[in-house]
Amino acid sequence: MSDLLKTLALSSSGMKAQSTRLRHISENISNTDTPGFKRKLVSFETDQRALDGAQLVRTGRVHLDRSQLERIFDPAHPMADQTGHYDGSNVDLVVEIADARQAQRSYEANLKMFDQARKMTTSLFELLRK
Numbered sequence: 001m002s003d004l005l006k007t008l009a010l011s012s013s014g015m016k017a018q019s020t021r022l023r024h025i026s027e028n029i030s031n032t033d034t035p036g037f038k039r040k041l042v043s044f045e046t047d048q049r050a051l052d053g054a055q056l057v058r059t060g061r062v063h064l065d066r067s068q069l070e071r072i073f074d075p076a077h078p079m080a081d082q083t084g085h086y087d088g089s090n091v092d093l094v095v096e097i098a099d100a101r102q103a104q105r106s107y108e109a110n111l112k113m114f115d116q117a118r119k120m121t122t123s124l125f126e127l128l129r130k
Helices: 003-030 093-129
Strands: 040-046 057-064 071-073 085-087
Touching: 003 040, 003 057, 003 093
Parallel strands: none
Antiparallel strands: 040 057, 071 085
């Protein structure tokens, strides 16, 4: 496989992995106020189906954040115990927004790499036609 096609495959695998990460981040943000919700964490790993030496990236298993759930005092809440507390979520909006920006920038970098490889391939085909 040519180096240009390897570059296209590598950058597209990076974009796919980052879009999956963004999906889980958006799920975390949307469940910030859901009682008992645990933050989802996405890991990346090398794809075993590497193409001729190009090591592709993919998302691994989704893990739940093991940090403590926030204890919220609201005796009127239907999930409150005898002391008036219930478990909130362990999602921190500041962390989620920072993670989303990082994933967005990584996606954009992979997109630029994909676009450059595509332009180089197009230029090569134009040269070969002449």
